[in-house]
Amino acid sequence: MSRYEPSAIEPRWQQAWDEAGAFTARMDAAKPKYYVLEMFPYPSGRIHMGHVRNYTMGDVVARTKLAQGYAVLHPMGWDAFGMPAENAAMERGGHPQDWTYGNIADMKAQMRPLGLSIDWSRELATCDPEYYGQQQAMFIDMMEAGLVYRKAAVVNWDPVDMTVLANEQVIDGKGWRSGAAVERRELTQWFFRISDYSEELLDALDGLAHWPEKVRLMQANWIGKSRGLQFAFQTAGAPEGFEKLEVYTTRPDTLMGASFAAISPDHPLAKALEGNPKVAAFVAEARRGGTSAEEIETAEKVGIDTGIRVRHPLDASVELPVWIANFILMDYGTGAIFGCPAHDQRDFDFATKYHLPIPPVFVAEGAGEAPLAEAYTPMKSERVHYLRGIRGDSVMTGDEGVAQAIAIAEDMGFGQGVTKFRLRDWGISRQRYWGCPIPVVHCATCGVVPEKKENLPVRLPYDVSFDKPGNPLDRHPTWRDVPCPRCGQPAKRETDTMDTFVDSSWYYARFTAPRAPTPTVPHDADYWMNVDQYIGGIEHAILHLLYSRFFARAMNVTGHLPSKAVEPFNALFTQGMVTHEIYMTRDAQGRPVYHLPEDVIRSDTGATLQDGTKVEVIPSAKMSKSKKNVVDPVNIITAYGADTARWFVMSDSPPERDVEWTAAGADATHKHLTRVWALCSRIGQMPADHMGEGDDDLRRATARAIDEVTRGIEGFAFNKAIAALYAFTNTLSRATASTPVMKEAIRTLAKLMSPMTPHIAESIWSYQGGAGLCALAQWPKADPALLVDDTVTLPIQINGKRRAEIRVAKDLPVAEVEKIALANEDVQHFLAGQPVKKIIVVPGRIVNVVA
């Protein structure tokens, strides 16, 4: 065995795996199946260390399950539609399709050297017509199932780029690319009825036992269920048609503390009042409100009195003013509220500003009434003293007060208890070229008509240009102008395309039969679903994962997935980031200048540039191009090999936490692999009949390593599995056992390393006479008899302090252990004649004597 040269062995083993079809997923009724999936990447053209960590984690799971006898499905694809491709076309010319497929080829070329156990025969890109055509078929099925509808919705419209912008693309009220002032425009858009599933999507979260608590909580908050009271105020002085004003509240128990009513600037009543120039000006100003976090935080609560009055539902003699206020959202509830300043901080701020009364409804139990410096908002579970409860003076919890208020309102007939959700229907229309075309045709006679399924896919035309702003599909007559699929009269295609989140909401299902002429194939979907382990970033905790859960239900309703797959991901793991130090100097003007790690010389005392300039070292942060604290995986693979990169990103930190990339760490990993190589070489040269010492000890150490590594991997504690491998390697390198035992131990070491470092594992395996490919060899099982010692060392504590230890047989009865412990010389010494009050024996662990 010559030197350890990753560049020589890695491509060779990758080829061997390919030729053996080692990772081709095959349905096998005789085997349990395992579907492991990492969130597929956007084809930006470059992989980064975050990808390496994400895909290595999935690979470790996939390779281990394969060795444990599962039929494994471990596919990869590309989330290939989206705006960057169009932006690139606009900025640099070229075509989004060419740009995207070029990037896919580049990225795949960077990924393949990692040696991932991916079934590349199932590769797909969401921009493949074979993929999005099936998505269009499902869209039509969903239309028929009543899961899709059109409605007018207010959107952010960029008048220069002539497109709809997402909220995060609006910066300071201006389009992020064009810089043009963004308008709010009403457009007719397509929606999925995800809000019909609010309750179910919320309730089903409880069943996702192997999802991070954090993600489930984030989704629950996003769905946002609330129980409250909806009722109508009678108005006075309102325009015609507004004799009633519907409001919604989750705190109907505070109704007697109402001092005003307020409506959203987007409320129909506000629109009806825009004849008043002051109102119109206020509404226009409020709508321009910034969207950045900072602006929202500092935005002052402002309003304008409409002059309209409403009658209090419980006391007709009380009239409340109706204000238009900038902090009322049209999207939530009814877009109108009653203000109870004593028990809502926003209302309190508002009332203080406009000198509205602040009557408290309740006070802390035992407290008296006193002027408030801020709103009093105890938890609803807390008992409070109601001074102005709906039933007058009483003491109860907020929850009880709310329930009572709803009951009374329903009894009196002025309102009903209702459950509301924050989750809105999912608007999927995008005025973009590079997305999945919505497969419908607009006909003057027949209205909106779905395309015939035999005409799918509705392909994106290639001959488009991006020299003009707007959607090129809009100005493509031969694509746009088509006969109506129903009556044959001239009609127009829908030119909007789908949100790219639609593409990623079902790719996991498509992987089970990626080339089928239908979205899925029942037999395949039934065999492979669900995804047993899904791995990805926390940034997709809400949208992608919630949409996927909805889509799986929609696919079930339309017959594309079995009912067992309505929750498509059995287990979810969200991995931490890869971080790196940041190196900074300052230019003549004092502005920060950042430097790439390879341009910096790091020493114990600090860091300098090549020319000796002192560099400021900023603690590790997420790798980012702008801070230049990036390490290119391609360079690492060239310098050290894929096994080093894979091992390093899995070592040290627990996988859910961030891992810091350091040059010293990567170097150390490479050294370790070199040591393992040398150890293998040495064992390989031992005479076959060499009789050594400590065979049993090495067998025990081997069994322990199997046990620890297996438990580490299965428990997603890859750092602990790697630590166990370090320890086992050290033990083995010091061992002086007989040749067969040594060989057995290093073959086991290779197998245990193979999920993390598959290439070097294959080399060792074949050199040590392992049969076939290491990747396909069975995962070792630890002999339970070798995992337990016959005798154990028990520490003895006296009053909680460790004072002595004894060595006893593992299963020695407690009474015997007590006797031996008390007879111990050191114990007698420390007891110094004190009587023993109590003795606690934890078998196999510890003895504690209480004196």
Next chain:
RNA sequence: GGGCCCAUACUCCAAUCGGUAGAGAGAGUGGACUUAAACUCCACACAGUCUGGGUUCGAGUCCCAGUGGGCCUACCA
């Protein structure tokens, strides 16, 4: 404002059910090898677990209060 996570040796991190604080890695120190250095090998040293209370025979681990750092989310009535 709300929520979640983290805090153990110089650094990154281990420590099953509460049971001897150290598995592993880096950096450090000393030594062997070398003309010398690098590489490699061997050895050594390094904390009582962020602070303050509590529960317990026993707390890094559980509970309460706080401090520091990170992430997410937010006028949701």
